[in-house]
Amino acid sequence: MAAIPPAVRARGIIKTFGEVLALDHIDLFVPGGQVHGLVGPNGAGKTTLLGLLLGLTVADGGRLEILGAPVGRTLAVPDGVAGFVDGPGLYPSLTARQNLTALASLRESAVDASEALEQVGLTDVADDRVRGFSLGMRQRLGLAAALLTRPRLLVLDEPANGLDPAGKRHVHRVISALAADGTAVVLSSHRMDDLAALCSEVTILATGRAVFSGPVSKLAAESGDLDYRLVTTDPDAAREHAAQTPGLRLVPGKNTDVVVHGSTPSLDELIARLVTAGVALRELGPVVPPLEAAFLRLTETDPS
Known part of the structure; x- marks a missing residue:
């Protein structure tokens, strides 16, 4: 039986914006079924790297493979990738259900809107307009939108942002269940408790460079006295x-x-x-x- 390729394999990734070096020879390896954390100060390059994984931008150098397919200037990110960067894009005048139904009509969806809403705990507000949603509810709806296609790689930017303790616990359960089923998850977070609860490995970026990449347990050992x-x-x-x-x-x-x-x-x-x-x-x-x-x-x- 052929080996299953990793969800993400990045080697020497370089990305510049004018004279700004946003990513400086970044390596990243994420197998299926792993929750991989991406952290760093503001301006470290996290959003740029997440955008590369979602096909929102392209690298200027290095090699990127997603779900076994090489990604470059002429080849888009393969099917099976979903997520959001800088918050999910939603229609505020539509209800939560209408948002998901509209998205499902644009692509081949393996999950219906009601199932996705139930997964993220938004069934009770399914027919409420999104303009009245809190930040945490919008984050959960963005996660529901990403789940519509049963992705093999899920990319999430601050998925617990704005969540109350119950909502965070719910989102954590969803992410852990996806990983248990073989989905690779790459998420950024400023919260170390989210990393400890969800991630098996983490990459820390600073000024565009990876200053650490490895198991969370090894990161804890780096704390020193x-x-x-x-x-x-x-x-x-x-x-x-x-x-x-x-x-x-x-x-x-x-x-x-x-x-x-x-x-x-x-x-x-x-x-x-x-x-x-x-x-x-x-x-x-x-x-x-x-x-x-x-x-x-x-x-x-x-x-x-």
């Missing part, structure tokens, strides 16, 4: 033990919490000291989550 906040029954004793623990330093604070900076092994030693001394530990966590800390470290120290 962190600030940790401890809530204990005896803050003064906790500070005293922290000051005596090699590899830790106290971070000045204005409340009763104890904040220390250091490595995980040093923090483990402090916890052991507190337990031995009978100081109860009620709360412990990083001040900045490891994924966010790694993102900041990689993008802030990137030479440009």
